[in-house]
Amino acid sequence: MKKIPKILSIAGSDSGGGAGIQADIKAISFHRGYAMTVLTAVTAQNTLGVQEIFPLPKEIIKKQLESVMDDLNPDVIKTGMLADYEVIKLIAEYIKNKKTVVDPVMVATSGDRLIESSAVEAIMNFLIPNAYLVTPNIYEAEILSNIKIIDLNTQIDAGKKILEHGAENVLIKGGHTKSEIIHDCLIKKDSKEIVFKSKRVDSKNTHGTGCSLASSIATLLGRGFNIEAATSSSIEYVQMGIKKAPNFGQGNGPILHFDD
Numbered sequence: 085m086k087k088i089p090k091i092l093s094i095a096g097s098d099s100g101g102g103a104g105i106q107a108d109i110k111a112i113s114f115h116r117g118y119a120m121t122v123l124t125a126v127t128a129q130n131t132l133g134v135q136e137i138f139p140l141p142k143e144i145i146k147k148q149l150e151s152v153m154d155d156l157n158p159d160v161i162k163t164g165m166l167a168d169y170e171v172i173k174l175i176a177e178y179i180k181n182k183k184t185v186v187d188p189v190m191v192a193t194s195g196d197r198l199i200e201s202s203a204v205e206a207i208m209n210f211l212i213p214n215a216y217l218v219t220p221n222i223y224e225a226e227i228l229s230n231i232k233i234i235d236l237n238t239q240i241d242a243g244k245k246i247l248e249h250g251a252e253n254v255l256i257k258g259g260h261t262k263s264e265i266i267h268d269c270l271i272k273k274d275s276k277e278i279v280f281k282s283k284r285v286d287s288k289n290t291h292g293t294g295c296s297l298a299s300s301i302a303t304l305l306g307r308g309f310n311i312e313a314a315t316s317s318s319i320e321y322v323q324m325g326i327k328k329a330p331n332f333g334q335g336n337g338p339i340l341h342f343d344d
Contacts, residue, residue, distance in 0.1 A: 089306025090156055091117040093299060094175055095164025096125035102338030103292030104164060108299040110341035117303035120156055122148040124166060131291060131333025142171055149178040158182065162302040163211060164295055165189035169202040176210035183305060186215040187298035191223035213250030217311065219298045220246070222260040236267050236279070243271030253311055259293065270315055278312055280319050289329030289337035296339060297322045
């Protein structure tokens, strides 16, 4: 039997099932990984938006981390939206020396800032220096790099700047640009950048794409794929999920995580 990679997702829940922990479990399972979770917050949300957020106490987050780490020893860790400085600092202590994919959720699709400046500082100081891969969207990359992204060149420049914080690889996602061709840029330390091109899918069903992409990459890395192959396959997976989306809900619907 081939090794089943153990993938730990550290993130909040999405009661609508399209993003967060729920999307992570679906993407990890699709790619034949074993999904484990550390829940950081409970949300009331659907395709129309987030109605309520209840952050879990730091103590119960710590207990979850201890339980998983002491017994199950994840092969790869993926982090999602983390909005509290002290919680981020705590998580960073537990995931040191682990292959980690950091999805630095900071800005909504609308461009609205989701977390406080102190949390951004914690992500930059504690998570990114130990990250194997960081997967910001355009808005998040601008915050992390302090570079305004206006084209492919500045997208790559921002990625190189983020690398200076200590990450091994940075994938700047281009889905929030207006271009018909999406450029997802993978910037590696001491290596030439790789640009993945894909045609934009005209769809309102894009909820959870960032979570799903990061979890997909994490699982494929756990299965032994190199970073380029894991990224390429994961982009194709999310693109297909958008194309085959079930069109659930009245707003920004979820992608399809499984074969139909």
